[in-house]
Amino acid sequence: MIFRRVATQPERERKVSPFFLASVGVHIVVAIALMQMLILNAEFSRAPRRQVIPQERVGFVRLAQPGVKPTAGKIGGDGRAEKSREVHVTAPRTIPTAIPTPAPSVTKPAEEGGTGPLVGGGGPSRGVRPSYSDGRLWTPPAPIVGPPKTVAQTIDSLIADALAPYNDSAAAAAQRRDPTDWTIQKGGYKWGIDRRAIHLGPFSVPTALLAMLPLNIQGNPTTMERDRAFAAMNRDISWHAQQAINDADFMKAVRSIRERKERERAAALAASTPKDGSGDQHE
Structure with a gap:
């Protein structure tokens, strides 16, 4: 083999661009500023923080007297005065021989007594009281109460609620198109495939030619x-x-x-x- 020495040209002195010097200077200034910021943040984090003095509040609490048994809370009463319902029976002085004729009573029926003044939430009362648990009162229908949802179930419900309008719009749009037509219009031509042909812009290939392609050929398992x-x-x-x-x-x-x-x-x-x-x- 013959090797030929190629004459090398003398290297030219490369001049330093002023833009390069300006870029180096800007990078140095930014690096120094960043180091100063990091040092100042470190000093601030190490500096002792001022402790917040909690505010004190002075109050008076009445304590129970020693040796006195505490009185248990009471509940009851219906707000009506107490009356005696005792029946005084007088022994007969003579022995009756016939059934006496009842005398017409003109007296008013005695008012039924109560259980005293209200104490706490009151005691049992007659009639129906408005409440949320009484089955004799009509209440408007409420949503079905179920167990609390987990975090994953809550996220799934939020995503389903957010996508529901889009799914409805997509379903409404799908009802107006042929499900076998997967084509679009672009540039005045049809692109895609439908039940009749494969549309490639100005050209169309009949879908019947797909049956001639070796796409569904399967090898003999015995061989x-x-x-x-x-x-x-x-x-x-x-x-x-x-x-x-x-x-x-x-x-x-x-x-x-x-x-x-x-x-x-x-x-x-x-x-x-x-x-x-x-x-x-x-x-």
Whole structure:
């Protein structure tokens, strides 16, 4: 290969732009100001805070006298004066022999007595009293009372209430369109698909051509299972064949090393033992 040295042009001195210097100066000023703000905030946070002195209020409490048993609270009364309802019976002086004729009574019926003045919430009274629990009084229908909702249920209810108007609008709009028409109008052309064709602007492809496309083709499961078994056997055979080749190469390498060591040992023994002819000549 022939390498050609390319002559390098002398580097020109780069001039520092004044905008770059101005940017560096602005960044330095902002960094210093940020550091000052952080330091001041740290000092303010470490400074002892002024403790708020709680306001004291002086009051007088009447305590129970020692040795006096407290009086339990009472409740009762209906606001009417108490009257005695005792019936005085007088023993007869003679023994009657016939049924006496009742004398017409002109007296007014005695007014029924009460239970005294009201104490607390009052006692039992006659008639119907206005209340929320009396079944004899008519009350307007109230909403159905249920157990309290969890946080997730409350959030779900809020989201459902917020989306309900949009769902109603979408349902009303869906009633005015064909459910099989998924097309839009844009640029004077129709885009999308409907029951007759696929509209791509100025071009339309009949939907009958979709039946000719290989979209619903499914493989034979028996053939797929047989191919899968063949592939597994092929992998097993290839793995064992490679293992046998590796073992043969290993044994061949061991055999060659052993033969080389035997030759080296034989050469060393031959070099260490003198020959018989050379010894006789020396004598």
